[in-house]
Every structure is written in structure tokens, then in C-alpha cells.
Amino acid sequence: MAVIDALTQSTRPGVGAGRAAPSERWGRLALLAPSIILLIGVFVVPLAIMLVRTFTDPHPGLENLTWYLGDATQRRVLVRTFTTAAKVTAVCLLLGYPYAYAMVAAGPKLRAVLTLLVLVPFWTSLMVRTFAWVILLQDNGPIQRALAGIGLDNLHLIRSNVGVIIGMSQILLPFLVMPLYAVMSTIDRRLVLASSSLGARPITSFFRVWLPLSLPGIGAGSLMVFISSLGFYVTPALLGSPSDALVSQQIYTQVSGLLQWGRAGAMGLVLLVATFAILAVLMLSIRRAARRQTRQAEDATS
Amino acid sequence: MSADLSAHGASITLKGLTKRYGDATAVDAIDLEARPGEFLTLLGPSGSGKTTTLNMIAGFVDVTEGELLIDDKPVHSLPPYKRNIGMVFQHYALFPHMSVADNVAYPLHQRKVAKAERQRLVAEALKTVGLAHLGHRRPAQLSGGQQQRVALARAMVYSPRVLLMDEPLGALDKKLRDTLQLEIKRIHAELGTTFVYVTHDQDEALVLSDRIAVFNDGRIEQIGTATDLYERPSTVFVAQFLGESSLFHGEAISSGGGYGVHSPGGTLRAQRGNASSGEPAALVVRPERIRLVPTDGAEPTADNAVRGRVRQEIYLGNSRKLAIDLPDGSQVLVRESAGDISASRPGDDVWLTFRAEHAAVLSTGPSTTAPTTNLGVH
Structure with missing residues (x-):
């Protein structure tokens, strides 16, 4: 979550978190203790075990890593995993942004309905929803027949990357809509009126006022979706085909089919490092953009 | 554009x-x-x-x-x-x-x-x-x-x-x-x-x-x-919203080119007005236009004179404000500026006197309900 904090703060310079007195800091730490202990137990320790096994199982050395990075097929799967996650994030943004805006703009009754429509699928079991998509997307299923009806024959939705993206987007949509709604509901809607009174067309008001102010929500929501997508297993396994498997499926194969714990560890390690690298690049570029903006403002006045 | x-x-x-x-x-x-x-x-x-x-x-x-x-x-x-x-x-x-x-x-x-x-x-x-x-x-x-x-x-x-x-x-x-x-x-x-x-x-x-x-x-x-708006308010609402006003409620009459109101304290006259004869109306006068005269002498010879009793006094430095009870139970305000303070104290009976040119008789139709007088300092 530190990632999200950093991201949201860097887009709003000038609003510091404030430094607490030492005694207060200990108090905050005490409040965090249960979750820290839990995180160490269920996250840090297993992660450490995985790391150790990467370099020791079955023999000490780098052989697991060199195997993974040297295998062209595995590299393809890794790239496919990241592009799939990016596509899912893009689909969620395209669907979720207008939806979150509608939630903010709606009256209290409509808003309650819209919120419920996001949350009911969220409360439904992942397996149930994935199997529902299997039924909907299967060959000769309702969606394929409907598409054939409008002249789009022979579209294979299931056991394809498209099916995986459809299913994952639907499942991950709430993770984007909820943070985006939370941020948008704090935006003062009078700013849009002000922009309009100053001569800005609605489209300009959107790009110059609404969009920049909703960026923290876009950042937080997209990160949630992107990172969750990278590790998705059930949905791609059921909706995709072995020929376009994702990293999680390959890891499963290594662990449960081949008992190659070391190789699975190497795959997990590479995924983790790659994820952090992408995050770092993203955050640095956002920071730099914010700094450039401030400098431009200073240039404009000096 | x-x-x-x-x-x-x-x-x-x-x-x-x-x-x-x-x-x-x-x-x-x-x-x-x-x-x-x-x-x-x-x-x-x-x-x-x-x-x-x-x-x-x-x-x-x-x-x-x-x-x-x-x-x-x-x-x-x-x-x-x-x-x-x-x-x-x-x-x-x-x-x-x-x-x-x-x-x-x-x-x-x-x-x-x-x-x-x-x-x-x-x-x-x-x-x-x-x-x-x-x-x-x-x-x-x-x-x-x-x-x-x-x-x-x-x-x-x-x-x-x-x-x-x-x-x-x-x-x-x-x-x-x-x-x-x-x-x-x-x-x-x-x-x-x-x-x-x-x-x-x-x-x-x-x-x-x-x-x-x-x-x-x-x-x-x-x-x-x-x-x-201050000198010539045309409705009771304006008279009360902009500055302070003293109101004498009653029934409007027309009298020899001027305006008047039959109030419980007597018939009061004003130079201006917009209430037609017979309708409920209020005579409106600014508190600083009212002078207090002690009741021990003869009835003062002003255009208008109404009996009242001082209920409360507020000292404001450059002036003082008095709340006066009228015989019909309503209350009006009087403001005296610092150089011109009368001897009246809370409990005293007084004549309230003011000239017709400073007063107006305004209709109190159904839309203009008169709020109660208060002594709040603006």
C-alpha cells in the first residue's frame, strides 16, 4: 500500500502527511502490530522460503534462474502475462471510469443501485463467476451465437486470450471502480462549473480539471487491477487455452505437475522483480511529471 | 467567442x-x-x-x-x-x-x-x-x-x-x-x-x-x-431586512392626502404609504427617528405620540437602543445617539413621538409576516 500512498501523494505536491511526535509514532506502530505480525507470518516468511528454494532446490546455484530466463517459451509466457494484465487494466479503465463518474453524478438512489451492481458480483464466488463466463463464452454459447447473428462468424471467445481478458476484467472491475469513486467523490464539482464559466468547453473542463484531479484514483485502481492480473490463476486456467497460458499456470505446472519447487520459485521471483521494476518506472515518471509541472508554473511567473 | x-x-x-x-x-x-x-x-x-x-x-x-x-x-x-x-x-x-x-x-x-x-x-x-x-x-x-x-x-x-x-x-x-x-x-x-x-x-x-x-x-x-431602500422602504420586509424598524400595527386609513393607521395606541399619521384604506397595515418608522418624552408633562405636540414603557436598554457606545412595550403588548425599538440621550430608564412610562414625514404606512398583506422585534446587535 506504500506504493499507492506514494503514487497519490506525488500527484498532489504541497499536501504533506505531516510528521508525528515520537510518542505518537510508537502509538501508531502499536496499532499496526497485529497486521505486521500477520504479514510477516503469511507473506514475508513464505517469500523467504521461496527465495531460498530458488537458489538451493534441487542444487545450490543459479540454475533455476538461468533455466527460466534462458527458455524462450517461458519468456513469451512472461511477456504475455504482462500484456494481458495491461489489456485487462485498459479494459477496466475504459469501463470503470465512466461508471465511477456516473456513480458520483447520480442521485442518492441511483448511486445505491450502481454501487450494488458493482458489489454483488464482487461478493459472488470467483469460481461461480468464471464458470458463468465459460457458459456464456463457449462455442455455440449465447454470445458467440449473438455475434454470428450480426455477421461475426467463427469468433472463438473461450480458450483464447480474448476470453481471459473478458473474464478477468469483469472480476477485477470493482477494484478499479471503488478507489476511483472514492477519489472522484472528493472532487469539488463546482470546479467544473468554474471552468465552464471561464470559457472552457465540457471536453476541456474534463481534460484540464476533472481528469487531473481523478488521477490518484486512476493510479490506485489501475495498480490494483494490474498487479492482481499478474497473479491470476483460476480464470485464465478455465477461460484460456494451454497454448496461451499465463505465468501463474506455468508455476502451477512446475509445482503440482513436476514438483520443481526451485523453478517455480525462480518464476515467482522474476515476476516479483519485474512488477517492482514497472512500478518504480511508473512512480518515477509521475514524480518527474509533477516536478516539471511545478517548475513550469514557477517559470510562468518569474 | x-x-x-x-x-x-x-x-x-x-x-x-x-x-x-x-x-x-x-x-x-x-x-x-x-x-x-x-x-x-x-x-x-x-x-x-x-x-x-x-x-x-x-x-x-x-x-x-x-x-x-x-x-x-x-x-x-x-x-x-x-x-x-x-x-x-x-x-x-x-x-x-x-x-x-x-x-x-x-x-x-x-x-x-x-x-x-x-x-x-x-x-x-x-x-x-x-x-x-x-x-x-x-x-x-x-x-x-x-x-x-x-x-x-x-x-x-x-x-x-x-x-x-x-x-x-x-x-x-x-x-x-x-x-x-x-x-x-x-x-x-x-x-x-x-x-x-x-x-x-x-x-x-x-x-x-x-x-x-x-x-x-x-x-x-x-x-x-x-x-x-433605507429611507423609503416600500414593504415591511424591506424595512425590517435592511436596518432596523419600529412597527405600529393596525388598520390603514386615508386622511387628507396622507396616510394613517388605526392602532391600539391611537391614530398615527404618515406622509407616505401604499396601504389602501381598511386593509391591515403597519406604520413603519426608523428607531432613530423616534424621540422619547417623559409622561409627567402635557401630551407632546408632535404629529404622532404613542404611550409606552421602557422595558430594556442596551448601551452601544455611540448610541443606546431601547426596547419599548406598547399597550397592545407589541414591542418597538428606539435608538438615541450619544449626544442626545434622554433621561428615560427601564420601567419608565414615556411618550414616543415622531414626525409624519419620517413614517410610512405599508400593507401587511398575507406575504409579509412581520418577524418579532429583537434587540440583536448587527
Whole structure:
């Protein structure tokens, strides 16, 4: 979550978190203790075990890593995993942004309905929803027949990357809509009126006022979706085909089919490092953009 | 949109302007004209329709019925961004993600003003509001008063011919309000723009305005200069909303060219009025126009004399205010300035005397319910 904090703060310079007195800091730490202990137990320790096994199982050395990075097929799967996650994030943004805006703009009754429509699928079991998509997307299923009806024959939705993206987007949509709604509901809607009174067309008001102010929500929501997508297993396994498997499926194969714990560890390690690298690049570029903006403002006045 | 940078103000004309929300009428067929370059204040209590009227002029609220003309051209179908009107909001509505200078440059960007000219205009506008040195700051780093100055600079940098202000000083403390009032007045004089200013603060209205339109319940009670409204209020509501008034309730009579009211304290006369004979009315007189005469002598020879008893006294430094009980149980106010304090004390019986030329007999029809007199200090 530190990632999200950093991201949201860097887009709003000038609003510091404030430094607490030492005694207060200990108090905050005490409040965090249960979750820290839990995180160490269920996250840090297993992660450490995985790391150790990467370099020791079955023999000490780098052989697991060199195997993974040297295998062209595995590299393809890794790239496919990241592009799939990016596509899912893009689909969620395209669907979720207008939806979150509608939630903010709606009256209290409509808003309650819209919120419920996001949350009911969220409360439904992942397996149930994935199997529902299997039924909907299967060959000769309702969606394929409907598409054939409008002249789009022979579209294979299931056991394809498209099916995986459809299913994952639907499942991950709430993770984007909820943070985006939370941020948008704090935006003062009078700013849009002000922009309009100053001569800005609605489209300009959107790009110059609404969009920049909703960026923290876009950042937080997209990160949630992107990172969750990278590790998705059930949905791609059921909706995709072995020929376009994702990293999680390959890891499963290594662990449960081949008992190659070391190789699975190497795959997990590479995924983790790659994820952090992408995050770092993203955050640095956002920071730099914010700094450039401030400098431009200073240039404009000096 | 033309980049019309001429400095003189536009006229605004409202004809039968009406706004209804379902069954509720927020603004009820008002007629109003702001003359070019005028400072017109819409004054009224909350919910009286003054802000809705302003929002209709700005284009934020659709007009239900009636006409809305700027420089005699109908604008009700134009979206806000095509009206070329400046607007200052109560809560500033500055863009938090932009610097002060970028906020002020925003309307110039929309008008495609070239960079050099843009920078010159921004610097000039910030100088006018006394913030030339703070252009690089973010709005959140400024005080409330500074933020409102930025909002003002942003609304006037493109020289709109009409500037609308919705209680711009409402969120500031008294001292800052006083300073900014004077600045707004100065800026109005410099720009020559037509200002339409919404407030519920009567003092602010008196300080700033060329003319004031007093709103009540979706209608305009009276339009006039501060002197018109104070000296010659045409409704009981105006008499009570703008300054303090003493009311003597009764039944209107007409008497020899003048006006009068049959009240429990006797028949009272006034030079002005609008109540027709027989209808319920109130004789209205400003508290400082009433003189107190002790009851130990003969009945005073004034146009009007009413018996009362002093109930309460409030010392205000430059004056004192007295609440007087009338025989019918109602209460009126009397104000005596420091150089002219009578000997009357709480508990004393007194004559209240005033001249007919200072009084008016106004109808108290069903719409103008008279609030109870209070001694609150404004």
C-alpha cells in the first residue's frame, strides 16, 4: 500500500502527511502490530522460503534462474502475462471510469443501485463467476451465437486470450471502480462549473480539471487491477487455452505437475522483480511529471 | 467567442424570469435590469432565490420561463462557456492542481491568448489584487482571503463585461471582509464592468452597491439605491431586512392626502404609504427617528405620540437602543445617539413621538409576516 500512498501523494505536491511526535509514532506502530505480525507470518516468511528454494532446490546455484530466463517459451509466457494484465487494466479503465463518474453524478438512489451492481458480483464466488463466463463464452454459447447473428462468424471467445481478458476484467472491475469513486467523490464539482464559466468547453473542463484531479484514483485502481492480473490463476486456467497460458499456470505446472519447487520459485521471483521494476518506472515518471509541472508554473511567473 | 477585451460593462435584463423545481418555485417571474457598469446587489435571506437568479445569469441553471438578455441579446440558450461572464464563487473554486498563475491564465488559454500577452495579463491581474509575488504557489498554500483574491483575478483577467459574485466574502472573517469590500469597490471602479453581487449581509450591500434588489421568497420586494431602500422602504420586509424598524400595527386609513393607521395606541399619521384604506397595515418608522418624552408633562405636540414603557436598554457606545412595550403588548425599538440621550430608564412610562414625514404606512398583506422585534446587535 506504500506504493499507492506514494503514487497519490506525488500527484498532489504541497499536501504533506505531516510528521508525528515520537510518542505518537510508537502509538501508531502499536496499532499496526497485529497486521505486521500477520504479514510477516503469511507473506514475508513464505517469500523467504521461496527465495531460498530458488537458489538451493534441487542444487545450490543459479540454475533455476538461468533455466527460466534462458527458455524462450517461458519468456513469451512472461511477456504475455504482462500484456494481458495491461489489456485487462485498459479494459477496466475504459469501463470503470465512466461508471465511477456516473456513480458520483447520480442521485442518492441511483448511486445505491450502481454501487450494488458493482458489489454483488464482487461478493459472488470467483469460481461461480468464471464458470458463468465459460457458459456464456463457449462455442455455440449465447454470445458467440449473438455475434454470428450480426455477421461475426467463427469468433472463438473461450480458450483464447480474448476470453481471459473478458473474464478477468469483469472480476477485477470493482477494484478499479471503488478507489476511483472514492477519489472522484472528493472532487469539488463546482470546479467544473468554474471552468465552464471561464470559457472552457465540457471536453476541456474534463481534460484540464476533472481528469487531473481523478488521477490518484486512476493510479490506485489501475495498480490494483494490474498487479492482481499478474497473479491470476483460476480464470485464465478455465477461460484460456494451454497454448496461451499465463505465468501463474506455468508455476502451477512446475509445482503440482513436476514438483520443481526451485523453478517455480525462480518464476515467482522474476515476476516479483519485474512488477517492482514497472512500478518504480511508473512512480518515477509521475514524480518527474509533477516536478516539471511545478517548475513550469514557477517559470510562468518569474 | 470573441476575445472582446473592451472594458465597459454590459447591461443585463431579466423579464419575468422564473425557475421552478417540480412544484417549488425558486424564482417567481422577476423583472430586473442591471445597467452597464453598475454594481447591482441581490440581497435577501437564504432561500429567497437570489443565488438561483445569479446561476441563471451564469448559465448553470436552466431558465423555466421568461427572458434573459445581456446587452439586449437573449442568452438563455447559450452554455456558460459561451456567455463570456466572470464568476466568483463563495468557496473560491480554484483549481487545486494548478499554481495561482495557471489558475489565472486558465480563461486566457480558453480564449487562445498568445503566451506573451497571457503572461502580461496574468501579472497585471495578480498585481491588481495585490498578489503579484505569489503566482507560483498552489491555492492550498494561501489563506482564505488570498484565495478569494486569486478567484477575483481569474474572473476578471479576460475583461468579461459582466462579473457575477456569489457571496464571495461569506467564508471570511469580519475584518478581512471589510478590507476586501473596499478592494472590490475599487476594482469595480477601475474596470467599469457590470457587477452582480449576491449577499445576505445588508451592511455589505450598503457599502458596495449602486443599487440593491431585495429578494424575498423568490420575488423582488424592492429595487433602489441604499438611500431609497433605507429611507423609503416600500414593504415591511424591506424595512425590517435592511436596518432596523419600529412597527405600529393596525388598520390603514386615508386622511387628507396622507396616510394613517388605526392602532391600539391611537391614530398615527404618515406622509407616505401604499396601504389602501381598511386593509391591515403597519406604520413603519426608523428607531432613530423616534424621540422619547417623559409622561409627567402635557401630551407632546408632535404629529404622532404613542404611550409606552421602557422595558430594556442596551448601551452601544455611540448610541443606546431601547426596547419599548406598547399597550397592545407589541414591542418597538428606539435608538438615541450619544449626544442626545434622554433621561428615560427601564420601567419608565414615556411618550414616543415622531414626525409624519419620517413614517410610512405599508400593507401587511398575507406575504409579509412581520418577524418579532429583537434587540440583536448587527
